[in-house]
Amino acid sequence: xxxxxxxxxxxxxxxxxxxxxxxxxxxxxxxxxxxxxxxxxxxxxxxxxxxxxxxxxxxxxxxxxxxxxxxxxxxxxxxxxxxxxxxxxxxxxxxxxxxxxxxxxxxxxxxxxxxxxxxxxxxxxxxxxxxxxxxxxxxxxxxxxxxxxxxxxxxxxxxxxxxxxxxxxxxxxxxxxxxxxxxxxxxxxxxxxxxxxxxxxxxxxxxxxxxxxxxxxxxxxxxxxxxxxxxxxxxxxxxxxxxxxxxxxxxxxxxxxxxxxxxxxxxxxxxxxxxxxxxxxxxxxxxxxxxxxxxxxxxxxxxxxxxxxxxxxxxxxxxxxxxxxxxxxxxxxxxxxxxxxxxxxxxxxxxxxxxxxxxxxxxxxxxxxxxxxxxxxxxxxxxxxxxxxxxxxxxxxxxxxxxxxxxxxxxxxxxxxxxxxxxxxxxxxxxxxxxxxxxxxxxxxxxxxxxxxxxxxxxxxxxxxxxxxxxxxxxxxxxxxxxxxxxxxxxxxxxxxxxxxxxxxxxxxxxxxxxxxxxxxxxxxxxxxxxxxxx
Amino acid sequence: xxxxxxxxxxxxxxxxxxxxxxxxxxxxxxxxxxxxxxxxxxxxxxxxxxxxxxxxxxxxxxxxxxxxxxxxxxxxxxxxxxxxxxxxxxxxxxxxxxxxxxxxxxxxxxxxxxxxxxxxxxxxxxxxxxxxxxxxxxxxxxxxxxxxxxxxxxxxxxxxxxxxxxxxxxxxxxxxxxxxxxxxxxxxxxxxx
Numbered sequence: 001x002x003x004x005x006x007x008x009x010x011x012x013x014x015x016x017x018x019x020x021x022x023x024x025x026x027x028x029x030x031x032x033x034x035x036x037x038x039x040x041x042x043x044x045x046x047x048x049x050x051x052x053x054x055x056x057x058x059x060x061x062x063x064x065x066x067x068x069x070x071x072x073x074x075x076x077x078x079x080x081x082x083x084x085x086x087x088x089x090x091x092x093x094x095x096x097x098x099x100x101x102x103x104x105x106x107x108x109x110x111x112x113x114x115x116x117x118x119x120x121x122x123x124x125x126x127x128x129x130x131x132x133x134x135x136x137x138x139x140x141x142x143x144x145x146x147x148x149x150x151x152x153x154x155x156x157x158x159x160x161x162x163x164x165x166x167x168x169x170x171x172x173x174x175x176x177x178x179x180x181x182x183x184x185x186x187x188x189x190x191x192x193x194x195x196x197x198x199x200x201x202x203x204x205x206x207x208x209x210x211x212x213x214x215x216x217x218x219x220x221x222x223x224x225x226x227x228x229x230x231x232x233x234x235x236x237x238x239x240x241x242x243x244x245x246x247x248x249x250x251x252x253x254x255x256x257x258x259x260x261x262x263x264x265x266x267x268x269x270x271x272x273x274x275x276x277x278x279x280x281x282x283x284x285x286x287x288x289x290x291x292x293x294x295x296x297x298x299x300x301x302x303x304x305x306x307x308x309x310x311x312x313x314x315x316x317x318x319x320x321x322x323x324x325x326x327x328x329x330x331x332x333x334x335x336x337x338x339x340x341x342x343x344x345x346x347x348x349x350x351x352x353x354x355x356x357x358x359x360x361x362x363x364x365x366x367x368x369x370x371x372x373x374x375x376x377x378x379x380x381x382x383x384x385x386x387x388x389x390x391x392x393x394x395x396x397x398x399x400x401x402x403x404x405x406x407x408x409x410x411x412x413x414x415x416x417x418x419x420x421x422x423x424x425x426x427x428x429x430x431x432x433x434x435x436x437x438x439x440x441x442x443x444x445x446x447x448x449x450x451x452x453x454x455x456x457x458x459x460x461x462x463x464x465x466x467x468x469x470x471x472x473x474x475x476x477x478x479x480x481x482x483x484x485x486x487x488x489x490x491x492x493x494x495x496x497x498x499x500x501x502x503x504x505x506x507x508x509x510x511x512x513x514x515x516x517x518x519x520x521x522x523x524x525x526x527x528x529x530x531x532x533x534x535x
Numbered sequence: 536x537x538x539x540x541x542x543x544x545x546x547x548x549x550x551x552x553x554x555x556x557x558x559x560x561x562x563x564x565x566x567x568x569x570x571x572x573x574x575x576x577x578x579x580x581x582x583x584x585x586x587x588x589x590x591x592x593x594x595x596x597x598x599x600x601x602x603x604x605x606x607x608x609x610x611x612x613x614x615x616x617x618x619x620x621x622x623x624x625x626x627x628x629x630x631x632x633x634x635x636x637x638x639x640x641x642x643x644x645x646x647x648x649x650x651x652x653x654x655x656x657x658x659x660x661x662x663x664x665x666x667x668x669x670x671x672x673x674x675x676x677x678x679x680x681x682x683x684x685x686x687x688x689x690x691x692x693x694x695x696x697x698x699x700x701x702x703x704x705x706x707x708x709x710x711x712x713x714x715x716x717x718x719x720x721x722x723x724x725x726x727x728x
Contacts, residue, residue: 040645
């Protein structure tokens with residue numbers, strides 16, 4: 001007779017066979033050694049499983065033994081809320097007094113005051129000089145870790161309410177930010193034109209393929225489109241997102257321009273900040289306040305009333321600057337009609353060409369030649385790297401304590417390499433674009449700015465997720481938070497060392513950022529999706 | 536706890552007596568924690584789940600049918616809770632197990648299987664269990680830790696009664712692969728999903 005299969009044997013052992021079939025099997029086994037061995041093996045497997053599962057190799061946590069969930073816990077909840085909201089409030093105050101206020105002061109000294117808080121955050125944040133020191137983030141993160149640890153200790157008693165409270169506290173902070181919404185006239189069309197004799201009393205928001213302002217706008221003008229031209233008079237600020245932007249008329253406020261090509265041929269009374277591929281700033285035009293400039297190419301003959309701060313790859317400077325000049329450029333040419341009255345400091349990749357006829361009111365410029373290569377010989381470089389590793393680890397610690405489930409989700413998503421990298425590339429490119437689009441609508445400005453901030457945070461945090469994933473890959477799955485943190489530390493170290501390799505290091509960082517963004521995106525998407533149906 | 540005394544404790548706990556509730560909790564919390572520890576991927580999850588399960592139990596104590604064993608009911612509530620957690624976490628679950636179920640099972644060499652069982656330690660089995668896909672792990676825990684019947688397992692996992700044996704046998708196969716080191720890579724990818 002044929003042997004019985006494994007399934008039947010298991011059902012027999014578990015008493016799941018009907019009597020007839022069971023008798024058949026027990027009779028067969030008496031004469032069949034092979035089936036007998038199989039039965040015995042299955043039985044010892046059951047024993048092994050039972051033994052392994054019921055063995056008390058690990059003690060039950062004391063807090064579970066002491067604490068019976070009952071009404072007491074419910075009474076404690078409001079206290080938990082108060083404490084966490086207190087933490088959130090204190091955190092927000094620290095953030096305000098420690099970072100935002102000094103920022104605002106610094107900016108108003110640089111001629112960037114008077115804007116709404118959000119506009120300052122968006123346009124001013126990029127120019128903040130303190131970013132370099134902030135990169136370490138060590139101190140800030142240390143403080144944050146302390147707060148989180150305190151919250152985590154508190155969580156030992158009542159685990160979930162405070163987390164919710166923290167989130168709500170953060171949300172409250174966000175909502176408390178003054179929204180820049182005000183009365184505005186909104187125009188959307190293929191071609192938007194404000195005619196020569198037309199006067200718009202409010203702010204103007206214009207979206208169209210081509211936007212022209214020939215008349216007068218008494219408030220701010222927020223313009224978005226392919227070709228944007230201001231020939232008329234804007235009494236407030238001009239904020240422009242476009243491919244080709246021209247300001248030929250008069251702007252009484254500030255101008256903020258994001259564009260591929262920007263020509264400033266008119267007058268701007270206050271400050272100007274520009275992100276552009278190419279800037280043209282001919283001699284007849286002028287800026288009353290300061291100019292901050294990020295561009296690939298710029299030629300400047302016009303006049304800047306106050307300070308100039310420029311980061312331009314190829315820069316021809318031939319105009320007048322009333323204040324100081326802080327210039328960073330790969331190829332800098334200062335022409336004969338240049339006249340800079342304040343101090344000038346230049347950071348360049350190669351020796352700038354400076355005309356003998358150029359005038360410098362406060363002495364010759366301080367020139368620093370800086371190649372982009374890191375200084376491997378200096379111990380400071382390694383100390384710096386160590387600090388950065390520490391900062392990243394601290395962030396990881398915070399993440400592991402605050403959202404362990406999310407961290408585990410990201411590590412699971414990491415197993416799908418291709419998908420993660422794809423999602424990462426998408427998130428890397430799409431988020432800023434979506435944010436800029438969101439900024440076009442006034443209400444969307446807050447959303448857009450938050451998206452950009454979250455995106456920036458995710459760029460930095462990417463290494464933490466990748467570090468944890470990498471550590472786990474190298475050392476095996478972690479079964480406790482401590483073990484996970486250890487693996488994360490090792491993973492981060494590997495990333496840090498890989499990033500120090502000349503040339504290839506940049507590629508390593510790019511992969512880390514893309515992969516990290518990818519797993520974060522996938523984990524968020526997964527959480528946002530509805531629960532799967534029961535099987 | 537002897538029968539009559541225990542029934543009384545339950546009755547007192549039902550009527551809101553904190554002392555009786557504390558007694559019940561103290562007696563069963565360690566077993567439920569161990570259950571969660573086996574069923575869920577991380578220790579923190581098990582701690583949280585234990586607290587949550589007892590909150591549920593406290594609310595549902597009225598629904599407990601005193602004529603049936605208390606532990607069986609307790610494990611049923613725990614199994615549902617843990618299974619909910621796992622399901623909420625892993626969307627890919629269905630896909631994974633769906634694929635596995637269509638693969639034919641290889642008939643084991645009885646002698647080889649016997650040797651494997653003799654050589655494997657409890658520690659090895661536990662770490663292999665931790666790497667199993669959620670449903671396989673859960674099925675083994677329900678059967679060999681909680682001593683659940685096939686009917687109870689079917690109800691807890693939401694599968695047909697006739698399918699429980701298949702789930703258990705597949706879980707054993709996956710476990711064996713991990714123990715022999717063959718399935719390490721594949722199961723790690725499925726991991727705690």
